[in-house]
Amino acid sequence: MKRTYLDHIAATPLRPEAFEAMRPFLTEAFGNPQSLHSAGQEALAAVDAAREEVAALVGASPGEIYFTASGSEANNFAIKGLALGQQARGRHIVVSAIEHNSVLNSVKALERSGFSSTLVPVDREGRVDPAEVEKALTKDTVLVSVMTANSEVGTIEPVAEIAAVCRSRNVLFHTDAVAAAGNIPVDVKTLGVDALSLAGDQFYGPKGSAALFVRKAARILPLIDGGIQEGGRRGGTENVAGIVGLGKAAALAKAEMARRTAALVPLRDRLLDELPGRIEHVIVTGPRINRLPHHASFCVEFVEGEGMLLFLDMKGIAASSGSACTSKALKASHVLLAMGFDHATSQGSLVFSLIDGTSDADIETLFEAFPPIVERLRAMSPLYTQYLKERGS
Amino acid sequence: MKRTYLDHIAATPLRPEAFEAMRPFLTEAFGNPQSLHSAGQEALAAVDAAREEVAALVGASPGEIYFTASGSEANNFAIKGLALGQQARGRHIVVSAIEHNSVLNSVKALERSGFSSTLVPVDREGRVDPAEVEKALTKDTVLVSVMTANSEVGTIEPVAEIAAVCRSRNVLFHTDAVAAAGNIPVDVKTLGVDALSLAGDQFYGPKGSAALFVRKAARILPLIDGGIQEGGRRGGTENVAGIVGLGKAAALAKAEMARRTAALVPLRDRLLDELPGRIEHVIVTGPRINRLPHHASFCVEFVEGEGMLLFLDMKGIAASSGSACTSKALKASHVLLAMGFDHATSQGSLVFSLIDGTSDADIETLFEAFPPIVERLRAMSPLYTQYLKERGS
Numbered sequence: 001m002k003r004t005y006l007d008h009i010a011a012t013p014l015r016p017e018a019f020e021a022m023r024p025f026l027t028e029a030f031g032n033p034q035s036l037h038s039a040g041q042e043a044l045a046a047v048d049a050a051r052e053e054v055a056a057l058v059g060a061s062p063g064e065i066y067f068t069a070s071g072s073e074a075n076n077f078a079i080k081g082l083a084l085g086q087q088a089r090g091r092h093i094v095v096s097a098i099e100h101n102s103v104l105n106s107v108k109a110l111e112r113s114g115f116s117s118t119l120v121p122v123d124r125e126g127r128v129d130p131a132e133v134e135k136a137l138t139k140d141t142v143l144v145s146v147m148t149a150n151s152e153v154g155t156i157e158p159v160a161e162i163a164a165v166c167r168s169r170n171v172l173f174h175t176d177a178v179a180a181a182g183n184i185p186v187d188v189k190t191l192g193v194d195a196l197s198l199a200g201d202q203f204y205g206p207k208g209s210a211a212l213f214v215r216k217a218a219r220i221l222p223l224i225d226g227g228i229q230e231g232g233r234r235g236g237t238e239n240v241a242g243i244v245g246l247g248k249a250a251a252l253a254k255a256e257m258a259r260r261t262a263a264l265v266p267l268r269d270r271l272l273d274e275l276p277g278r279i280e281h282v283i284v285t286g287p288r289i290n291r292l293p294h295h296a297s298f299c300v301e302f303v304e305g306e307g308m309l310l311f312l313d314m315k316g317i318a319a320s321s322g323s324a325c326t327s328k329a330l331k332a333s334h335v336l337l338a339m340g341f342d343h344a345t346s347q348g349s350l351v352f353s354l355i356d357g358t359s360d361a362d363i364e365t366l367f368e369a370f371p372p373i374v375e376r377l378r379a380m381s382p383l384y385t386q387y388l389k390e391r392g393s
Numbered sequence: 394m395k396r397t398y399l400d401h402i403a404a405t406p407l408r409p410e411a412f413e414a415m416r417p418f419l420t421e422a423f424g425n426p427q428s429l430h431s432a433g434q435e436a437l438a439a440v441d442a443a444r445e446e447v448a449a450l451v452g453a454s455p456g457e458i459y460f461t462a463s464g465s466e467a468n469n470f471a472i473k474g475l476a477l478g479q480q481a482r483g484r485h486i487v488v489s490a491i492e493h494n495s496v497l498n499s500v501k502a503l504e505r506s507g508f509s510s511t512l513v514p515v516d517r518e519g520r521v522d523p524a525e526v527e528k529a530l531t532k533d534t535v536l537v538s539v540m541t542a543n544s545e546v547g548t549i550e551p552v553a554e555i556a557a558v559c560r561s562r563n564v565l566f567h568t569d570a571v572a573a574a575g576n577i578p579v580d581v582k583t584l585g586v587d588a589l590s591l592a593g594d595q596f597y598g599p600k601g602s603a604a605l606f607v608r609k610a611a612r613i614l615p616l617i618d619g620g621i622q623e624g625g626r627r628g629g630t631e632n633v634a635g636i637v638g639l640g641k642a643a644a645l646a647k648a649e650m651a652r653r654t655a656a657l658v659p660l661r662d663r664l665l666d667e668l669p670g671r672i673e674h675v676i677v678t679g680p681r682i683n684r685l686p687h688h689a690s691f692c693v694e695f696v697e698g699e700g701m702l703l704f705l706d707m708k709g710i711a712a713s714s715g716s717a718c719t720s721k722a723l724k725a726s727h728v729l730l731a732m733g734f735d736h737a738t739s740q741g742s743l744v745f746s747l748i749d750g751t752s753d754a755d756i757e758t759l760f761e762a763f764p765p766i767v768e769r770l771r772a773m774s775p776l777y778t779q780y781l782k783e784r785g786s
């Protein structure tokens with residue numbers, strides 16, 4: 001069976017160049033970067049080179065990049081580390097309602113130790129209004145976190161404007177750029193952010209390799225206390241191979257971003273434009289502009305996302321019904337609910353996210369396979385039967 | 394130049410079988426284990442199989458194994474997560490004075506939020522006396538952590554006895570088995586521990602892959618909040634390849650432990666027995682019995698560890714002067730100080746840690762190279778000049 005992988009937001013394939021860059025560090029070059037001997041120094045040089053590549057992707061200095069094992073770890077490190085680092089000044093945090101669970105649950109963990117928080121709403125397209133962020137700030141606010149782009153609905157947020165609001169009020173600003181970095185231009189100086197999370201498995205790097213940018217002047221406490229690794233701010237032996245793969249993926253993303261985007265945007269737009277015409281009761285979620293170039297998302301009414309995913313899988317098509325971190329929880333997405341969709345509609349969430357190499361033929365395959373799947377699922381749906389009855393009357 | 398790698402405690406080479414097991418997950422099998430489609434389920438099956446292999450290595454149930462990205466993360470997760478999970482009952486923690494910095498600094502972090510702690514002393518060989526642990530317990534103690542074995546001096550601690558003390562007082566007990574697991578028999582049931590940390594790069598698995606065992610009944614809060622991965626207790630997309638490599642290394646360690654130990658112990662003992670006879674003023678640190686099978690450690694008086702490492706490296710010999718996590722900090726080891734060595738002597742710390750495949754020829758190479766290095770360094774040492782002067786008078 002032909003396999004059609006349209007689940008970029010869950011994981012991208014690893015670029016063969018990145019695997020080849022990693023290979024020596026999974027075979028003969030096994031030194032610990034903190035060892036003084038040659039084997040260690042060879043590993044350290046590779047980690048340092050990768051740090052420069054990751055820094056270059058986001059316009060940072062290498063000394064401002066801290067390697068982590070996942071975007072979630074980077075988000076935990078940012079939210080907890082920055083909040084605890086500033087708590088002498090205040091204990092209030094502002095985040096958007098559509099942040100990733102690693103941000104939202106980090107805030108909840110801080111609330112258990114005396115912090116308070118405000119959730120900023122979003123509009124129907126998932127956009128955070130910078131004025132709403134400003135309204136949420138109090139004298140006690142020490143940290144704001146709004147994501148660069150949302151992986152469930154593709155919305156690119158006005159991060160530079162939000163960062164400007166925070167700067168003018170002397171409040172630290174973190175952005176979760178896990179879905180964005182490596183896919184759209186992200187520059188910490190242009191955006192004016194104090195901290196930024198990114199993850200390799202969102203731009204053809206390895207799983208288990210991610211990073212947090214923290215501006216030099218920003219005080220952050222470690223999430224993982226330990227030895228002298230990462231400037232004493234993140235303990236644990238470095239995952240050298242993973243870091244090297246992340247660096248290579250970052251360099252490739254920087255070099256190829258324009259080409260990848262140019263190839264994917266027409267396919268994305270074809271999905272957004274044509275899919276709703278091929279099946280009744282399909283709603284595009286997220287915006288048409290300021291949208292991730294690889295991202296098309298929908299709510300398919302009277303159908304559950306999980307059912308569609310399983311039937312699509314039987315046709316060789318891999319897609320997602322939202323964040324892979326919550327997909328099995330079978331809960332309505334907090335993102336869609338915050339955007340004003342009702343529970344029933346949110347259950348039909350579906351994301352087709354394209355990878356480098358996705359072709360018109362892949363879109364055709366999807367267009368062919370998908371409508372019969374929806375029809376079949378609707379035939380089994382009490383909600384749809386009820387809808388037809390009501391419409392008939 | 395022939396390379397002689399005697400730095401097991403910093404990092405072991407990755408077993409080729411483990412690399413081969415990882416390879417599919419770094420190439421075609423790139424799915425996210427949390428995805429419902431086949432690519433995701435294939436990754437999940439591999440993670441589950443690895444969880445069984447890791448559980449089998451330490452006699453645990455697979456559901457009690459949480460994958461982490463390092464031994465340090467596992468230690469942070471255990472100390473912070475268990476302490477915070479029990480804080481309604483009390484806020485006092487007991488740890489030994491020779492724990493890894495990831496344990497000691499986790500305790501310090503907890504002290505900033507109201508916990509208190511007691512450091513239990515060790516004897517001249519680095520051994521923790523269970524009676525001392527018992528003495529340190531208060532009505533407020535909720536957690537004790539004592540390592541299974543120390544990587545700087547090789548001491549294997551009486552963990553089963555300490556665990557029994559804790560159990561009789563209804564206090565949770567964690568052991569950092571990073572240096573021990575995969576190298577000596579470690580069974581969570583025999584030991585009677587509530588939590589146990591282990592790391593792949595200490596038994597020929599990949600860096601960036603480690604685990605925490607937590608007994609089912611023990612309440613632990615996440616260190617990394619996020620999605621539904623690892624039963625909701627550790628957020629972040631799983632490092633599938635790393636986990637698979639860890640599983641393979643665990644299975645190999647279980648199958649080969651007796652053979653590896655039988656091969657290494659005579660070489661270790663030769664080092665411990667003969668090195669002090671080949672150079673003056675060399676002291677064995679740590680015990681002769683209850684010692685890691687791959688571990689020989691010394692203090693070389695009137696010489697600094699770093700100098701010896703660099704000269705040894707020029708001869709192609711990789712060794713360590715203690716924990717790689719602190720080796721560049723140029724501080725006297727807290728482990729040796731706790732064992733009663735003075736600052737000057739501690740500076741001459743040196744660890745030769747053998748790997749599977751280390752041979753008599755490697756030991757000969759070391760015996761040949763090492764004495765001239767020490768002589769040369771001592772010739773430059775003001776302390777040694779002073780010593781000779783005093784001895785002469």
